[in-house]
Amino acid sequence: MSDAKFGLWSVPESPITIEYSLVVIEEIRHEVAEGFQRLSRGGIEVGGILYGTRDGRTVRVLAMRPIACEHARGPGFVLSDKDRVALNEQLPRDQEDPHLEGLISVGWFLSHTRSEITLSESDLEIYSIFFPAPWQVTMVVRPGRAGSMRAGFFVREADGTVKHERSYQEFNFPDRLAGVLDRVPDRPRGERPERRVPSFYRESAAPAPAEPRVQEVPSMYQAAGPQLLRPPTSNRKWTWLALWAVVVIALAVAGLRYWMANSVTEPISLAVIERDGQLQIEWNRAAKPVKNAARGSLDIMDGAEQKTMRLTPAQLASGHFTYARKTGDIEVRMTVEDAAGVKAQEASRFLGRAPAAPASTQELTDLRQRRDELQAEVERLRRENDDQAAKIQQLERTLRVLQARLGIDSAKQ
Incomplete structure (x- = not known):
């Protein structure tokens, strides 16, 4: 390793x-x-x-x-x-x-x-x-x-x-x-990692084969024995190949750096998140399609209901939009278009519990009627209570009068 x-x-x-x-x-x-x-x-x-x-x-x-x-x-x-x-x-x-x-x-x-x-x-x-x-x-x-x-x-x-x-x-x-x-292209599993090393490096380090590989020797060298040993030419050849390999790798690295620097900002990165009962629609305002957009729109499919919200460049630059959802299944599709008419689109979906449904008109009417009935009953009981209190006071006064008379009669006797 x-x-x-x-x-x-x-x-x-x-x-x-x-x-x-x-x-x-x-x-x-x-x-x-x-x-x-x-x-x-x-x-x-x-x-x-x-x-x-x-x-x-x-x-x-x-x-x-x-x-x-x-x-x-x-x-x-x-x-x-x-x-x-x-x-x-x-x-x-x-x-x-x-x-x-x-x-x-x-x-x-x-x-x-x-x-x-x-x-x-x-x-x-x-x-x-x-x-x-x-x-x-x-x-x-x-x-x-x-x-x-x-x-x-x-x-x-x-x-x-x-x-x-x-x-x-x-x-x-x-x-x-x-x-x-x-990194190299995928190779079959089980192949040894050292096979990634270029062949000319392997040959220089490997032991001499048991039998000469005549087919790999050019015919022009076979015809003249002294020309078989030409290390300077071979070295120059491999030197140029190594230099070209370095150039290719450098260009590949530069291209990869450029690609990685730009790839993360290209998507709109549309996302939908629920916060406090509201649906927050967010996107990457730094993305090139958003920064260069002259106009935009949000197509919202809320259950069976569809709406289209037009977005100005200022709204696009904010990076978010708040929507009061009605169901638990909302699909949002965002479209941005630059001055040349080039469009970019992304979609996102929210799945969750449906918001609590508001009370219907009939339910409100029934509740108001029940409230009025209870209020009337309270008033009736309050009046009955006042009448009973008045009767009690009257009886107490009568009782005191009777007690006073009984006291006078007892004194006369």
Whole structure:
């Protein structure tokens, strides 16, 4: 294993040692950064399956595949019932992917854009249901400024518990492109990594073959014995090839840098989030299609009702729009158009509980009638109470008069 192509996560407290490909780390960085840019405040969290191999207590991460999340419960990586069904189908489907031949699921990763490197209750639930093997791991990634990212692995202890409060060891992602430079096209599983080395380097270091490979020697050199040894010409040839290879790699790196610098700002990154009963429609106001737009619109399908909201450049620059939803199924399609008529579209969907329906007119009428009846009953009882009080007072006065008369009669006797 080359240190330039793999990283190592190993701590005394952990029963698992993890080796991770820097190419995969770069793919995870791109996935997390893309989600981080989608909303103006904290972005959305993303996740994916980690594929690789296992040898005893050592796990090697060699590939990853994103996990689909509709974010029905907000920007956090919380899987809905629909997401869980999709993940349950994805795991066996990935086994048929020829690029993952010979690899197994060794765990998963997710990003935390609003919290630290810990595992929440929902994270632990996903870990327990979909990645239950004792050696399967979880990696939490925390994005920062200018593409910097911290991460930490979580593993199961010998008794099956998970110390979810913090990772045993956090680490920073290496510099961007550190693993991409060594990336080559996919090769069949089981092929040795050293086959990535160019053939002219292998031949110079390999021992001489048992039999000469005459077919590889040009005929012009076979005809004249002294010309068989021409190391200066061969060296110049390989020198020029090496220089051309350096130029090609430099151009590829420059192109990749440009592509990665621009790819995260191109999507509109439309998202819908419920807050306090209102639907917040948000998009990336820094995206080029939004910044260059002369006009825009939101087509909202709220249940069976459809509405179109026209957006001015000022509204597009705000990056959000508030909508009072009527049902629990809302589909939003955003269209932006620049001065030349070039359009860009994105759609997002919200699924959740329907808002509480307001009381009908008949219900309000019945409630008012019941209120009036109760008020009339209270007034009647109050009047009866006043009448009874007056009667009691009258009887008390009569009683006092009778008592006074009885006292006078007794004195006369």
